[in-house]
Amino acid sequence: MDNPRRTTLNGDMEFDTDIAIVGGGLSGPAxxxxxxxxGLRVTVIDAQARSVRDVPDFDGRAYALALTSVRLLQGxxxxxxxxxxxxxxxxxxxxDGRAGEGPSPFFMHFDHAExxxxxMGHMVEDRHLRRALMQVAGATGGVTVLDGxxxxxQRTDLSGITLTxxxxxxxxxxxxxxxxGRGSGVARRAGVKRTGWDYxxxxxxxxxHHERPHGGVAHQFFMPAGPLAILPLTGNRxxxxxxxSTANAARIHALPDAGYLDVLRPRFGDFLGEISLAGKxxxxxxxxxxxHSMVAERVALVGDSAHGVHPIAGQGLNAGFRDxxxxxxxxxxxxxxxxxxGGALALARYQEWRRFDNATLALATDxxxxxxxxxxxxxxxxxxxxxxxxxxxxxxxxxxxREAAGLTGDLPRLMRGAPL
Numbered sequence: 456m457d458n459p460r461r462t463t464l465n466g467d468m469e470f471d472t473d474i475a476i477v478g479g480g481l482s483g484p485a486x487x488x489x490x491x492x493x494g495l496r497v498t499v500i501d502a503q504a505r506s507v508r509d510v511p512d513f514d515g516r517a518y519a520l521a522l523t524s525v526r527l528l529q530g531x532x533x534x535x536x537x538x539x540x541x542x543x544x545x546x547x548x549x550x551d552g553r554a555g556e557g558p559s560p561f562f563m564h565f566d567h568a569e570x571x572x573x574x575m576g577h578m579v580e581d582r583h584l585r586r587a588l589m590q591v592a593g594a595t596g597g598v599t600v601l602d603g604x605x606x607x608x609q610r611t612d613l614s615g616i617t618l619t620x621x622x623x624x625x626x627x628x629x630x631x632x633x634x635x636g637r638g639s640g641v642a643r644r645a646g647v648k649r650t651g652w653d654y655x656x657x658x659x660x661x662x663x664h665h666e667r668p669h670g671g672v673a674h675q676f677f678m679p680a681g682p683l684a685i686l687p688l689t690g691n692r693x694x695x696x697x698x699x700s701t702a703n704a705a706r707i708h709a710l711p712d713a714g715y716l717d718v719l720r721p722r723f724g725d726f727l728g729e730i731s732l733a734g735k736x737x738x739x740x741x742x743x744x745x746x747h748s749m750v751a752e753r754v755a756l757v758g759d760s761a762h763g764v765h766p767i768a769g770q771g772l773n774a775g776f777r778d779x780x781x782x783x784x785x786x787x788x789x790x791x792x793x794x795x796x797g798g799a800l801a802l803a804r805y806q807e808w809r810r811f812d813n814a815t816l817a818l819a820t821d822x823x824x825x826x827x828x829x830x831x832x833x834x835x836x837x838x839x840x841x842x843x844x845x846x847x848x849x850x851x852x853x854x855x856x857r858e859a860a861g862l863t864g865d866l867p868r869l870m871r872g873a874p875l
Contacts, residue, residue: 473495474496479499482779517694518581520772542578578688630755641754645752650747664732696769704738758778
């Protein structure tokens, strides 16, 4: 390991920053803004160069932000920058069926009017959310962003952690947060192992223009090969996350745009009229990846660095934002008590708070995918009846709506709309 006494960013052995966050995607900047708002010095290390990150082209990617995630963004001053680009999700319709045959008569229908808090969530395009987070982070006092810089080594001691950067400099902090994705280098260097498996599925992702308005309704259509999510964007556009077997997805993705749409139309249906592509289309393999621990010595993991789940429920980013809100609260409360917020006791509180919820989410998405991504006649009948029962019981249906909105469980203050 590199010697931590090499020249640091400020040339001495004092702490360069209170908290170093590795990863400049969505989770890293959000956490940095929240922590800086509580008076802490934070450094975000982003391997991507700013010139690449700030390209505003629409690539079809979008996120379903639960109500509580919107509250987090409001609390850290980011929501105003994306609100005009956000599409409220007013209803969710879940159906089962086969391509070209239409949906089963059994379904689930969730309407935001059944809860008091408002829309269950909002759809926001990646290009708007990512840019807003980095712009707010860059303008927030106490936040330093190191663009185009990579961490190549890390070493812990009793009082802190020293990161070695590809530039040859070192950065010393009291705590390092890994927000660097499923292949987290922070986790690997800390000796955190992972459990996971490949689903043999690939998600085809794109955005569509359609003739008719979507009315703020999100659709989840379960087919034997995997689910098709149709998620409303602003205007007459929707984001598509379409799961197929890996071999079939590769064949479909290789088609020209016209051929791609020809394969999609029987699955999509004609309820929104004629469809056409809006922006690029791309694929990503689907797998489960769960870290054995969310913490190590002077290290905490958030988001995909700790848990990468199937997108079947659209909860991956929301779970990461809940990690952020919980970790921020643990750190700030420890700081106010005069505790070492990077020490084992504080990190154990974060792990206890978030570990069970994330493992439960991973198990639930894995089980749902196995339950719905098959064409077994008996299982199809059982799941259709189950959806019909849920839809017929207002109390149970309301619980599902609150779950989709992120309103269940032990919510951190930022997700309750309360000050940190």
